[in-house]
Amino acid sequence: MKARLFHLWCLSCTTGLVVCLTFFIGFIINRGVPALSLSLFFGDADPIKGLLGLEPIWDGIWPACVGTMTVVACALSLALLPGLATGIWLATSAASRFKTILALCIDILAGIPSILMGLFGFTLILFLRNWLLPSANTCLLLSALCLAMLIIPYLAVATRTALQALPASLEITALSLGMTRWQTLRVVLLPQASKGIIGGIMLAMGRAAEDTAVIMLTGAVANAGLPGGVFSRYEALPFTIFYYSAQYQSNSELQMAFGAALTLLCLTAAIFSIAGLLQRTPPWRS
Amino acid sequence: MRLKSGFMRLLVCGLCFIPAITQASDLDSFKGLSGTINIAGGTAHIPVMKQAAKAVMKDNSEIRITIAGGGSGVGAQQVAKGLVEIGNTGRPLKPSEAKHGLVSFPFAIDGVAVIINPANPIHALTQQQVADIYAGKITNWQSLGGDDRSINIFTRDEASGTRAVFVKKLLRNSPMVNHANVVPSNGAMKTAIARDPGALGYSSVGYIDNTVKAPALDNVQPTNDACASGEYPIVRKLYMNTKGEPQELVREFIDFIYSPQGAEYIRASGYIPVSNQ
Amino acid sequence: MTSPITTERVLLALVSIVFALMMLLFGFLFWFALPVFFNTETPVLSLIWQPEQGQYGILSMIAGSGLIGLMALTLAFPVAVGITGFCLFSRYQNIASWIRRMIRLMAGIPTVVYGLAAVFLLVPLLRETFRSCSGFCLLAAAVMVVLLILPVMVMMLDTHCRPLENQIRLASASMGFTDTQTVLYLVLPNSTKAMATAALLGFSRAIGDTILPLMLAGNAPQLTDSVFDSVRTLTAHIGLVLATENGSAAYNSLFAAGLLLLAMSVTVTLLIRKMEHAQFNARRGDAE
Numbered sequence: 001m002k003a004r005l006f007h008l009w010c011l012s013c014t015t016g017l018v019v020c021l022t023f024f025i026g027f028i029i030n031r032g033v034p035a036l037s038l039s040l041f042f043g044d045a046d047p048i049k050g051l052l053g054l055e056p057i058w059d060g061i062w063p064a065c066v067g068t069m070t071v072v073a074c075a076l077s078l079a080l081l082p083g084l085a086t087g088i089w090l091a092t093s094a095a096s097r098f099k100t101i102l103a104l105c106i107d108i109l110a111g112i113p114s115i116l117m118g119l120f121g122f123t124l125i126l127f128l129r130n131w132l133l134p135s136a137n138t139c140l141l142l143s144a145l146c147l148a149m150l151i152i153p154y155l156a157v158a159t160r161t162a163l164q165a166l167p168a169s170l171e172i173t174a175l176s177l178g179m180t181r182w183q184t185l186r187v188v189l190l191p192q193a194s195k196g197i198i199g200g201i202m203l204a205m206g207r208a209a210e211d212t213a214v215i216m217l218t219g220a221v222a223n224a225g226l227p228g229g230v231f232s233r234y235e236a237l238p239f240t241i242f243y244y245s246a247q248y249q250s251n252s253e254l255q256m257a258f259g260a261a262l263t264l265l266c267l268t269a270a271i272f273s274i275a276g277l278l279q280r281t282p283p284w285r286s
Numbered sequence: 287m288r289l290k291s292g293f294m295r296l297l298v299c300g301l302c303f304i305p306a307i308t309q310a311s312d313l314d315s316f317k318g319l320s321g322t323i324n325i326a327g328g329t330a331h332i333p334v335m336k337q338a339a340k341a342v343m344k345d346n347s348e349i350r351i352t353i354a355g356g357g358s359g360v361g362a363q364q365v366a367k368g369l370v371e372i373g374n375t376g377r378p379l380k381p382s383e384a385k386h387g388l389v390s391f392p393f394a395i396d397g398v399a400v401i402i403n404p405a406n407p408i409h410a411l412t413q414q415q416v417a418d419i420y421a422g423k424i425t426n427w428q429s430l431g432g433d434d435r436s437i438n439i440f441t442r443d444e445a446s447g448t449r450a451v452f453v454k455k456l457l458r459n460s461p462m463v464n465h466a467n468v469v470p471s472n473g474a475m476k477t478a479i480a481r482d483p484g485a486l487g488y489s490s491v492g493y494i495d496n497t498v499k500a501p502a503l504d505n506v507q508p509t510n511d512a513c514a515s516g517e518y519p520i521v522r523k524l525y526m527n528t529k530g531e532p533q534e535l536v537r538e539f540i541d542f543i544y545s546p547q548g549a550e551y552i553r554a555s556g557y558i559p560v561s562n563q
Numbered sequence: 564m565t566s567p568i569t570t571e572r573v574l575l576a577l578v579s580i581v582f583a584l585m586m587l588l589f590g591f592l593f594w595f596a597l598p599v600f601f602n603t604e605t606p607v608l609s610l611i612w613q614p615e616q617g618q619y620g621i622l623s624m625i626a627g628s629g630l631i632g633l634m635a636l637t638l639a640f641p642v643a644v645g646i647t648g649f650c651l652f653s654r655y656q657n658i659a660s661w662i663r664r665m666i667r668l669m670a671g672i673p674t675v676v677y678g679l680a681a682v683f684l685l686v687p688l689l690r691e692t693f694r695s696c697s698g699f700c701l702l703a704a705a706v707m708v709v710l711l712i713l714p715v716m717v718m719m720l721d722t723h724c725r726p727l728e729n730q731i732r733l734a735s736a737s738m739g740f741t742d743t744q745t746v747l748y749l750v751l752p753n754s755t756k757a758m759a760t761a762a763l764l765g766f767s768r769a770i771g772d773t774i775l776p777l778m779l780a781g782n783a784p785q786l787t788d789s790v791f792d793s794v795r796t797l798t799a800h801i802g803l804v805l806a807t808e809n810g811s812a813a814y815n816s817l818f819a820a821g822l823l824l825l826a827m828s829v830t831v832t833l834l835i836r837k838m839e840h841a842q843f844n845a846r847r848g849d850a851e
Contacts, residue, residue: 003741004743010646021665024680056347085578086578089574093574102578105582108829111771113770113824116588119817120592129369135368149584149588181569212675212774217805224353232352238675241676242678245682246778247329247473257679265673268671269671464785465783467782467793468781468782469782470803482697484697
């Protein structure tokens with residue numbers, strides 16, 4: 001009897017979830033697809049000129065798309081080496097006090113709410129203005145730095161998991177053949193673990209692309225045109241959606257918000273599916 | 287066929303230059319200038335700033351103008367700290383803000399009006415009724431002669447100049463309950479009211495269009511003319527503020543807002559232009 | 564000839580950058596927030612938030628965060644267990660793999676998109692159904708946060724329960740258990756630690772989210788006991804007040820809010836770690 005009720009509960013939960021999800025995502029797709037057009041991206045500017053940056057684009061989400069991609073690329077370039085290095089170090093170094101502390105730090109960093117990174121970024125700018133660099137301002141670089149701090153745990157954990165999944169014999173054999181630590185990593189371990197690591201990189205990219213709280217406080221604005229360098233303010237897709245959904249002046253602006261939501265959804269769905277494909281169990285795990 | 291469509295495209299591009307030529311007179315002063323202007327602050331100013339920035343940036347590709355909102359408090363704060371070049375406020379500067387050496391440029395007259403949903407049958411309210419609603423004494427539209435719905439109150443965040451003017455001049459500093467929904471800008475207030483038939487809020491008069499309705503306050507309809515003539519009492523000036531006297535590019539932009547072209551943008555956004563003092 | 568640049572040193576250098584950044588983050592928050600707590604003239608742990616009158620109490624925001632977290636957790640936990648159970652039944656294996664894929668994709672949906680859909684679908688629904696509510700309330704935010712934390716909890720439970728179910732499926736079938744009974748009586752009771760970890764993960768994700776409470780919970784700084792009232796969470800408070808910054812005292816309250824958030828998330832992380840270590844040791848004890 002209890003088992004039957006449980007069975008019913010499981011079935012209803014799953015169907016309920018599927019229904020809810022189709023409802024919400026279907027709504028976005030329903031309202032977003034009619035908005036998809038060249039004018040969604042480029043407004044009333046000429047597409048070719050807008051793409052080349054010859055003409056400023058107003059009422060179009062192309063600057064936001066470029067802004068998001070730029071900030072994600074910058075964040076990834078800042079976070080890649082430290083994140084991978086932390087993962088490699090955690091997976092391959094001997095146990096020590098520092099190692100436990102670092103592992104704890106990575107776990108804590110993974111759990112911190114993203115808005116605290118934004119708060120940190122903003123106070124960093126104020127601190128710099130008062131003491132070191134009076135012309136510092138909220139900008140793309142600051143957002144990239146805060147996003148990098150947000151995604152380092154993802155990179156570290158993915159690298160560590162991928163390396164720990166490798167059979168220990170690989171490293172031992174390589175070292176016993178006389179390879180140095182760096183050669184072992186470069187030639188043997190990292191290529192074998194590359195699938196998992198790239199999956200982790202894609203996860204980090206997806207996370208950086210969708211986060212709103214951090215960029216809201218550190219340099220994303222509602223209107224800025226194409227990003228004019230790393231030391232200027234910029235537009236970003238999640239912030240554009242947030243801004244226009246709360247305050248649309250006309251129906252066309254609302255349509256823009258839905259179009260932007262659909263674009264962001266497709267972007268993150270693509271990134272996460274590739275990540276999922278890459279992170280499936282490696283072939284030697286039976 | 288290809289030649290024909292190419293010619294059409296060229297013709298259309300050529301047509302685009304015609305309005306630019308008529309605007310050239312006010313935008314001439316931007317020739318040869320380059321740089322960035324960061325603008326932040328009051329959300330009421332955004333429509334005007336956006337149109338002006340669009341015109342300037344279309345004419346001169348070396349100039350970059352970014353516009354952010356945040357409210358009058360943010361505008362004053364950020365321009366005092368030097369984070370932006372122009373800080374917009376919808377109220378006069380407080381002494382604590384002015385002591386940083388800020389210079390104010392009032393460029394438009396605007397009103398603050400109570401707004402309700404167009405589906406709401408109420409047409410007029412008195413100042414006392416509004417104060418009572420915000421104090422929590424009246425909670426149902428029925429007591430005012432409307433439908434049997436609870437009144438959903440919306441207010442602005444604490445940095446807002448619109449809120450400061452509303453509390454000071456309309457509520458006359460009577461207390462506000464703390465269960466009102468908080469929205470961060472004029473635009474957000476408008477969309478929230480437009481979506482909820484039982485909502486009540488306040489916004490800049492320039493933002494009022496056919497998606498919301500502004501009831502008459504003490505028998506005065508809040509329109510642009512009523513604000514200009516002084517008949518509608520809840521008015522305020524919109525200010526641009528800079529730290530110290532503005533430099534060349536910023537000076538040109540401020541002069542552009544005061545020019546006839548800028549006055550057109552101000553009128554199109556629903557405000558009344560004020561001439562340069 | 565050993566060059567001074569060895570792999571070990573390069574790795575350590577990069578690792579210390581990460582460590583230094585984290586210390587910087589903690590340091591900033593502590594530096595700016597501690598004086599606020601010890602300031603007795605404008606107490607920050609009070610219930611009234613009225614910056615015009617000089618009151619900067621954020622206690623109602625803490626209550627808002629806690630309420631959303633707890634409510635989302637209470638709603639999401641049974642549903643997560645239900646979905647995990649469904650995926651474990653052997654008779655639904657092919658559908659289960661699709662459900663798992665869907666859950667993984669769900670984890671990637673941006674929170675802004677959830678917020679956008681909810682503002683146009685959920686808020687009017689709540690407003691018309693419950694006449695006393697403006698639609699922007701605790702319930703709206705909590706329901707969407709449930710959708711947000713479900714993937715995290717389901718994936719956590721699934722990672723733990725699937726190997727277990729694989730192990731005992733044949734043995735329990737040979738003893739006459741149906742797959743439902745296997746899951747209900749054998750797998751789930753042995754997964755209490757995983758369930759606790761999943762609950763903690765869900766809770767920490769729920770209180771850490773900014774966009775959904777900012778868009779859906781109404782942001783009124785009040786303490787309330789009704790789910791149909793507007794509340795403000797600590798995260799939304801930081802987002803609202805920082806983006807609409809006012810003055811030094813209100814600004815300092817942000818750091819107090821940030822420090823409290825940090826404390827909450829660190830506590831939860833430590834609890835999760837402790838639970839995982841205990842589970843790991845228990846597993847190792849079983850294997851020996």
